[in-house]
Amino acid sequence: xxxxxxxxxxxxxxxxxxxxxxxxxxxxxxxxxxxxxxxxxxxxxxxxxxxxxxxxxxxxxxxxxxxxxxxxxxxxxxxxxxxxxxxxxxxxxxxxxxxxxxxxxxxxxxxxxxxxxxxxxxxxxxxxxxxxxxxxxxxxxxxxxxxxxxxxxxxxxxxxxxxxxxxxxxxxxxxxxxxxxxxxxxxxxxxxxxxxxxxxxxxxxxxxxxxxxxxxxxxxxxxxxxxxxxxxxxxxxxxxxxxxxxxxxxxxxxxxxxxxxxxxxxxxxxxxxxxxxxxxxxxxxxxxxxxxxxxxxxxxxxxxxxxxxxxxxxxxxxxxxxxxxxxxxxxxxxxxxxxxxxxxxxxxxxxxxxxxxxxxxxxxxxxxxxxxxxxxxxxxxxxxxxxxxxxxxxxxxxxxxxxxxxxxxxxxxxxxxxxxxxxxxxxxxxxxxxxxxxxxxxxxxxxxxxxxxxxxxxxxxxxxxxxxxxxxxxxx
Amino acid sequence: xxxxxxxxxxxxxxxxxxxxxxxxxxxxxxxxxxxxxxxxxxxxxxxxxxxxxxxxxxxxxxxxxxxxxxxxxxxxxxxxxxxxxxxxxxxxxxxxxxxxxxxxxxxxxxxxxxxxxxxxxxxxxxxxxxxxxxxxxxxxxxxxx
Numbered sequence: 001x002x003x004x005x006x007x008x009x010x011x012x013x014x015x016x017x018x019x020x021x022x023x024x025x026x027x028x029x030x031x032x033x034x035x036x037x038x039x040x041x042x043x044x045x046x047x048x049x050x051x052x053x054x055x056x057x058x059x060x061x062x063x064x065x066x067x068x069x070x071x072x073x074x075x076x077x078x079x080x081x082x083x084x085x086x087x088x089x090x091x092x093x094x095x096x097x098x099x100x101x102x103x104x105x106x107x108x109x110x111x112x113x114x115x116x117x118x119x120x121x122x123x124x125x126x127x128x129x130x131x132x133x134x135x136x137x138x139x140x141x142x143x144x145x146x147x148x149x150x151x152x153x154x155x156x157x158x159x160x161x162x163x164x165x166x167x168x169x170x171x172x173x174x175x176x177x178x179x180x181x182x183x184x185x186x187x188x189x190x191x192x193x194x195x196x197x198x199x200x201x202x203x204x205x206x207x208x209x210x211x212x213x214x215x216x217x218x219x220x221x222x223x224x225x226x227x228x229x230x231x232x233x234x235x236x237x238x239x240x241x242x243x244x245x246x247x248x249x250x251x252x253x254x255x256x257x258x259x260x261x262x263x264x265x266x267x268x269x270x271x272x273x274x275x276x277x278x279x280x281x282x283x284x285x286x287x288x289x290x291x292x293x294x295x296x297x298x299x300x301x302x303x304x305x306x307x308x309x310x311x312x313x314x315x316x317x318x319x320x321x322x323x324x325x326x327x328x329x330x331x332x333x334x335x336x337x338x339x340x341x342x343x344x345x346x347x348x349x350x351x352x353x354x355x356x357x358x359x360x361x362x363x364x365x366x367x368x369x370x371x372x373x374x375x376x377x378x379x380x381x382x383x384x385x386x387x388x389x390x391x392x393x394x395x396x397x398x399x400x401x402x403x404x405x406x407x408x409x410x411x412x413x414x415x416x417x418x419x420x421x422x423x424x425x426x427x428x429x430x431x432x433x434x435x436x437x438x439x440x441x442x443x444x445x446x447x448x449x450x451x452x453x454x455x456x457x458x459x460x461x462x463x464x465x466x467x468x469x470x471x472x473x474x475x476x
Numbered sequence: 477x478x479x480x481x482x483x484x485x486x487x488x489x490x491x492x493x494x495x496x497x498x499x500x501x502x503x504x505x506x507x508x509x510x511x512x513x514x515x516x517x518x519x520x521x522x523x524x525x526x527x528x529x530x531x532x533x534x535x536x537x538x539x540x541x542x543x544x545x546x547x548x549x550x551x552x553x554x555x556x557x558x559x560x561x562x563x564x565x566x567x568x569x570x571x572x573x574x575x576x577x578x579x580x581x582x583x584x585x586x587x588x589x590x591x592x593x594x595x596x597x598x599x600x601x602x603x604x605x606x607x608x609x610x611x612x613x614x615x616x617x618x619x620x621x
Contacts, residue, residue, distance in 0.1 A: 131591035132584030436592040
């Protein structure tokens, strides 16, 4: 991206001044190096989002921002329903409520070294992953509806997990306001056998060790210490969310004109929050959030079963579960007033600071855990939300490294076999049904996650707590 | 870039930062739609590995040819997802905005197809359906994987 088009506010904050039909400025949080590496499309998309009706304060891009669909991936935008604010299916994305959860195992690095291969094999066998895989559950209509209403709470009540898990999931595991009646038969059909499946692409289950602690007090509050073994799960709402995204994006693309919404890009298709279409999408999207929460909860249960086999004394506790493709109604202070806003986060993580009422009691002084996914051979991070992030970007932070190279280019650069062998030499076991899939997800095809996280911390969007390094990667 | 062998009827992938662009080229709109569906399935696996032994029929309607194209690809994606199948052969007829599609393929088998990714949806990004100066039809868009 050309820096001359931006106004530098600080080392990690760059503004796109309002121009043309932009209602608010664009704000990019990143270091100069990361901004230079960003696609010009990010500039265009941040500017386009700033043109949408009812947008409040600014159109934001996180340090991992890259070219998305209408909204940039790594984009955050809040809309005021009282000011004609909109809701956009593209601003949430196809994989509704895709997210990460991290489990604390109580094990230390030394405990698993002898059993790593057995554990990798058992996890790959137990966790359905990849195209064509099915979960252990088959949901008929009434169970599907119950799952879409209940999310992780439904899963726990079905025996997939512990009640204590729910305290450590956004929305306590159940997104209120879900309206499963707005979820189509096609979406339900795609999900019938998919609860408890990882999917493919950048989704994974990783066994990781805590390689570095940056803030001992917050880490202790989160229950992690150096050399601890944790498990991170990255996946979303599977076929149901994909279908909801597909159908509403399409419907909004045709309906926007009828709402007199001028779209700078067809992909920004949207509807007023207070419109029949906007309300239907909101109800369906919230049902998809519950689907994602149920999915990660069932995978957690399967993971616990595997650990029980290999390490009978291990008790896996949920550190936290975050979603990074959502639109949520939240209370934020704007110009000294408390406002109820619909905050879109597309490839961005909610990052509430200390004392936020949504936090579980144990994390009140620490802030919300922000879980940043890695890319097989690279680190993942645990961050904590800051008070300052509320004023910066509606309490939002990055979600991962963000791609820097296309899938096609990645397969030209790396072979899957070679990558698996190289990672094995580094002590990382990769289990995947597709070597081409491994090549497409090569760590080198992503931005430097360390740089993205450093920029996030410097911009005071979230503070660094711990760095995790992978030992076992199960990919679809 | 992957290109099928026929000079007038072929499919390609084109670059997108995070995902994949699929493009079908053919002497008719229908042929371009069919080839784009092959390109879609080629993001998942080598179509040559997929035996066209099971037939599925789908249909959709749109007044706009570009929306009809994206609806077509999304139907293919939904059938792959719901039936756990992969397809390799397609036949499309279009009449007055109504599309009827025939899809041939087989059940997805990881050990045989080694599927690389699952396609989430066909998007409106880089969505174009047009007839080029050489008379060939091109149908394309980016798919989210």
